[in-house]
Every structure is written in structure tokens, then in C-alpha cells.
Amino acid sequence: MTMYNDFVIRFANVNGSGSASANGMFAKALYRMGIPVATRNIFPSNIQGLPTWFEVRVSEKGYLGRREGVDIMVAMNAETLADDVASIKPGGYLFYDSSKQLTWALRRDDITEIGMPISTLLLPEFADPKQRGLFKNIVYLGALSALLNIEFEVITGMVSTQYKGKDDLIAPNIHALEIGRRYALDYLDAPLPIQVRRSDGVGDRIMVDGNTAAALGSLYGGATVCAWYPITPSTSVAEAFEKYANQLRKDESGRRKFAVVQSEDELSAIGIVIGAAWNGARSFTVTSGPGVSLMSEFLGLAYFAEIPMVLWDIQRAGPSTGMPTRTQQGDLLSCAYASHGDTKHPLLFPSTPRECFDFGAQSLDLADRLQTPIIILSDLELGMNDSLCDPFAWDTKQRYDRGKVLNAEQLEEAGQFGRYLDVDGDGIGYRTYPGTHPEKGAFFTRGTSRDEFAAYTESPDAYQRNMERLVYKWETAAKIVPQAVVHDAGEAAGILYYGTSAAPMTETLDMLAEDGISLDRIRVRAFPFGEEVMTFLERHEIVFVVDQNRDSQMRTLLVNELELDPAALIPGRYYAGLSISADTIYSQVKAYFEVTRRPRIKRA
């Protein structure tokens, strides 16, 4: 029986061998055939030589989370061959370069071997060994097109666009594709019983990574100053911002309407952003966990001095340097309460590239409105992998919300100006940009205590009044940050998740439903938690809280902030560095219900 559009294929390569482009074309080809795909790079902290894997989940049903087990292994790295063979699901396929014989020890009788003498085939074709190395990738792509029944024109079309302008590269690439395809058709059992066929599963969706989306959101949202220090997996946000700003943000004479500063460290990066924001420019920085640790002192200053700024934390596995190229949601607590003293920062949790785009722009509005740092917690899984999402959208009527800022005329009209006066009762004062008015509106910004008129004071009352006002402001924040997405069908139990744990959630719930377990769901999109989060948690007897960290940090945050009974919040955790899979969440929920059956029954 032939199975269509439902498998996991994994490419095992050597870092720096040029496989990324061939593998990317593979995924894109399926996408262009209308088939839902999700890609995942599993790469080492290394530039050249170490093993790297690229995984594509193909799912007609649109399940785009990671799935355990590999159906087709394209094994191009001798060093990892043993493990790679072992990871294939029974009944799966091993595609390998048979120029060298597979050792007997590796053979499995529950999988199908597809050997193709790629190196031998290439020997007479390309004299330069380096070229042979690169074309190896293209040859297996050609072979896969036959084995999986990928429309060949889709791939050749892609080669032509990819090498536009470098036309002399097009012919040899297509030739290499044909070598692979020809061989597969002539000598192998192509196509396989697992294959693809054109579908309408993609719809209108685009295929992009979260970091590119974050950069574009920041660009559309009017960020003018970006300061950053390189760290995986956040680097590509700043690089993409600069790239697109260079394309889309220059004046007629080529001068830039933005400034990107690659600073000497993260302390400086956030200092620059704070200085720029204080002086009225929308500004942001991007980093990962280690950078957040360094930025902590400044985050406290920005909280207390009420500076609007945006910080993207593309999380990776900690603590310390941890696993720099593996994903995790490990920075919730360190970000929520970053810095000394009583500090709290609004957090946003994007789940898709589209949400990275939206939050990129929205966070700048929120920062200006709330006059405080907004931290966006993405992660490596979302930031660095291409995934499907709704196309980016921008309403041309949309205006930036620069928050409460008084210009010269408004200062003339205003009776008295007190930077930290709570005029509107929402805990947010009015600010002015430096240099606005010759006589009015100047104030001194400091991390030390001050009164409503920004004058230095160590008065206990004034200090406490100010700290209490910041609590009102926090309550205002809870009302305007993005609301959770709730699906409540009246079940007794629910599941709460955020960020990239959304990717496998539909599949998880479908798997559970097959076992008769129905869960309501809530996807939290921001901290502080809105009322809808409290309502959901109070209404359900138990709620599973899915975290991609060891210590169930979201659960801690919920218990701490909402004063809930911890016993009603069941931790679901995965933090080993790969993307969380439906199988993982499913088995943890199942295991829970095997012990306690109570809330499983559907409510009348």
C-alpha cells in the first residue's frame, strides 16, 4: 500500500559540507507542491567537520511538531552511521552512498537499504574533489526526487532561481540532479511505497524562520536602533534586521534611516538600547540566555527608570553555556524577574513566525505605552528553523503608539509637569524627549529613588509610593498584553502551553482523543497573565502545564503570580534540547491518567 505525504526524513551530514542548500531545496520542493512540511536543523556548535542533521516532517494532516522516529534516513556521514541506522523506525529506509560497502554489523533486517554509489558516479563527472563533495548533495536530491516522486520541474525550477545571475552554475547542478534521478529510476525500486503527491494542505501559508520574522516585525514596527552582540541562536535576528533595513529603509541618497551597532558585549548592547529609547528612538536588542544574565543590572534600571525597550531572547539550552545549539524554554524566570530588587518584566511568547512578526511590531508599541522593557521569549526551534505560518500582514492605516509623550506645544499647555505623576490612574506617567522645550519638561533620569517630579529623594514615603505606582502599571500591563488563546469545551481537565510547544499540540490532543482523553487548551501568549488565564485555571480541576525546561518554570510563574494550588497544575516537561514532540506530551498525560482517572470523564 502506498502512503502519501506522511513521513519523517532525516539527512545526516557533516557540518560545512554544503548540504544545507540541497536539504533546504528538498523541503521547499514539497512545500511548493502544497504539502505541509516542518524543517529542523540539529546542528553542533562548530563551523566545520562535526555531524549535523536536517529533519523534515511531512504531514498531510498538518502536524508540524517533531515526531519521534525516522522513516527515511539519508546517511551521508560515516561517523554517525551506526547511530543513524539505529534511529530508523522498523519498516523504514536507509539511503546511503554505496561506493563504500556497508559493514555487516550495521545491517538491520527490519529496514530497507537503498545503496547508491554516489561518489563513484561523480568521479568521471567532476575533476575537482571539492566540487564532487558539493554535488554529492545535489545527486542525492535528484535520487530522492525519483524515490519519493517529487515533481522534478519544481526542483529544477528552484535551482534556476537559486543561481540566478550565476548562470554557469545552473547547468552542472541540473546535470547532478539528473545523474541521481536517472540512477534511481534505472537501478532502484523508485518510487518507494512512501512518497509525496501534490496537495492543497499549505494553503496561503509562507515558509520562513522566526528570526527573519522578528527582524521584519521590528522593521515594520519602526525600530530605528538595534544594538547587539553575537550569540547563537539570536544572531540572525540582528543580521536580518540589517539586511532588510538596508533594502527597505534608505532615503533617496542611500542614507540609512536606522542604526545597527554591534557592540562589545551585551551590557553595552542593552545600554545603547536604553540610551536610544530614553532619547526617543524605538530600539531593541537580541540575545540568548547568557546575554540576559549580563543585561540584568540594566534591566532593573530600565524598569525603575521606566525606559521603553524591547529585548528578544532566543532561548537555548542552559544553564551556563549549556547546549548552545539546542532549543529550550529555560529563561522564563530569569527574564520575568530579571535584576535585583522588586522587578518584573512583561514577557511575550510567540509560537509561529507570523507571531514573531506581529510581536516584533507590537512589542515596540507596548514598550512605549508601558514605559518598561518588554522581553520576547522565542527559542532556537522557532528562531532558526523554517516553518509554515500565515503570511505577514500590515494594515496601512495602523499608527505607532508612542505612548504618553509630551511635545513642546503640549508642555506649553500643561500646567505642571511631573515625570512620575500618575495623572491618568493607570500607573503610567508622561515623559518628554530630551531637547523638546527650552524651559519645560526637562527631568533627570536615575536609578535612585525620586519623587513624582523626578527630584532625588530618599524619603521612605516617596520611595514606596513610586514602587506602588509601578504595581498599578503592572496591572495595566496585564490588560493590554496579548491575550491567551483559549479553547474551552467544558472538559474537566485542561492543558496550558506557550511558545513552540504549540507546534505538536494539535497532534497531541488528537492522539489523546483517540484514547478517550479530551482536554481543553489554553495557549498563553504573555506575562503578566490576563484574567482569561485565571478563569481557565480556576474552571478546570487539573491543568497540565507544558514547559520545555527542567524546573517547570511556567508552572512556577503561575503558582507564584496567581496564588494557585500547585497540586492542580500537573507539570509536563521536556528539556533535552530537541524540539518537543507530540509523543512526549502524549505519554506524560497518559501516564498521569494511568495513575489517577478522576478528571478524565467528560463533564455532562
Add this chain to the structure above:
Amino acid sequence: MTFVAKPKVHHPLLPVSDLGLTRRDYEGSVSTLCAGCGHDSVSAAIVRACAELSIPPHRFAKVSGIGCSSKTPSYFLSKSHGFNSVHGRMPSVATGANMANRDLFCVGVSGDGDSASIGLGQFAHVVRRRINMVYIVDNNGIYGLTKGQFSATNDKGSTNKKGVPNLHEPIDLVSMALQIGASFVARSFSGDKRQLVPLIKAALMHRGVSFLDVISPCVAFNNHNGSTKSYEYVRGHGGSVVNAEFFARHEEITADYAPGTREDVRMPDGSTLQLYKLDDDYDVHDRVGALNYMQRRAQEGDVVTGLLYVDPNTFDCHEVLGTVDTPLNELNETDLCPGSAALAELNESFR
């Protein structure tokens, strides 16, 4: 502490500037530093320099780190915004402020602890980034605000109040600034207004980082015998190598200042810097020569002051980055948002 409040009324005899303002319009709130602290004299010199240049007193961005010195932006230019940030990080905040609005005069005040100890990295990097700012270090050789510990600029062998000598090599910020490529480098003394005021004026008119290391004695913790940062020591061992007189564009250039070989330097804004070399061997445009000279004289125990290096034809970070003339904080949706048609094209590129 100097708690004598200065009334904000204009004295009829105070000179009125082109803007119809007097020096009072450039002052700040009452200083809470110790009476006699060198830092107050530096603030007074800033007030005078800005007033004499007739810069609108609200067009500054004052930034600082943490320390007695970093408190001083409160004590001058109260019509401008100020930002007392965190310890050692003034240069990054200044960088951001300057990125956001290139039209404001950016004045950063720091201490020797703030810049040479905790903030040495930021000091070095703001210099190499060429941020258009005046960077003043009130250098007293110790941490004033934490009560007198040695800072990194304290000379080896110089003693604390109890007579205990500093055992470590000093960091010379002037030499570092020269090495990293600062285009305006000066050392001065808080007790020498005659020298300091023209230097601050020239620094404000210079493009790029203008670095001023101002020896500014701490009367509470480092003004005793045995200290090389006391009033007495600097008066006894300090010597100017190049004196400067500053003439704004509209001012008549006169030449009545001290001896020495005279050289007129035109500043980018059309003002004139009149230099008087007191040592014929010294060339104020020779970076390497300046470094050698400073180091040789320092070994002899001398505190060389004056304008040490200037390259008037230089450029700043905005020119390096190629940013627009309009301050970035004035750009709006029309300038910044590429619009929905461009977004449709971007979406297409992701298909």
C-alpha cells in the same frame, strides 16, 4: 556639604549671551558634594563653557555612570535632560542617546573608577566607535562614593589617607584614548579654570569623541601628603604643554595669551582653536609623539596637562554608519514603515 541655595534670579551685572541668557540659565541644582570637591569646579567650568558658547541650554543630553562624579550632571544644565545610569556603563547609554538624536550635544561625565575600573571596556569601545560626545573623567584616583578605595588610575606608590601605598600599576586613560584613536584628547586640572573652560568649549565643537581627563581632587579621601592626586601635588608637578584659547565663529580672534609658539586650528563649525605650544618638541597633531612624550614625562613624576592631541578634520559614528541627517527619533511611520506592498513582496519571497 555646600547647601547654600543659589537664587535663580538674574544678576543685572551677569553678561547676557546672544540668546538673551546668562550663566545662571546653564546652572543645575545645588551640589551635594563635599565643599571643595574638585568635581564641583568641573561642573562650573562646563556651565561657563556652554554659556559662553551660547548653546541653547536645553539642547544637551547629559549622561553619567555611578559615583560622586557621575552625580554632577544634576549640578549643571538643569534645562536639559540627564541620565544617571549604572556604574561604568555611561558610554553605552551615551552611544544610544547619540544614535537617537545626533543634533543634541552629548556630554558624558564619569569617574576614574567608573571609566578605568568597572567601565574600562565601555570607555575603550566608545572611543573606537567615534561617538560624537564630550567625555569627561573627573579623575581623583579613588572611589569617592564608596569612601576612598584606590581606583585603577591611582599611581603606584601614591598613598591612601592612612599612608598605605598603592601597589599596582596605574591605567592612564589619556594614553589609552590616544592609542584607540580618539581625535581630541586633553588632560586638565579642576583647579585651573583658565585652562579647562576653553578645552571644554573646543571639545563641544569637535566632532567625534572629545576626551578630557580632568584631575579633580577628592578633599575627603585623597587630598593628603603622599597622594599624587592632591591639589598640592598637581599644582607642584602639573605643567601645561599646549595651552588652548577658543574663539567661537562670531568672536573676534585676539592673541594675548601666554607664551609659546602659536598655531590656529579651524574647527569644523568655523570656530578657531588657538594653540600655544610651551615645549617646542611637542606636536599636538602627532599621536605617537604625544604618547611617547606623555609616558616620558609621567616617569619623571610630572602631570602633563593641556590639549594633547587634536585632529580637527575627523568624522563621527553617524558618518561611519551613513545615517540620515534627521535625528532618528524624529522619523515617523511614513519614514520607517516599508508598507503593505513591500510586505506582499516579502511574503512572496518566502513561498
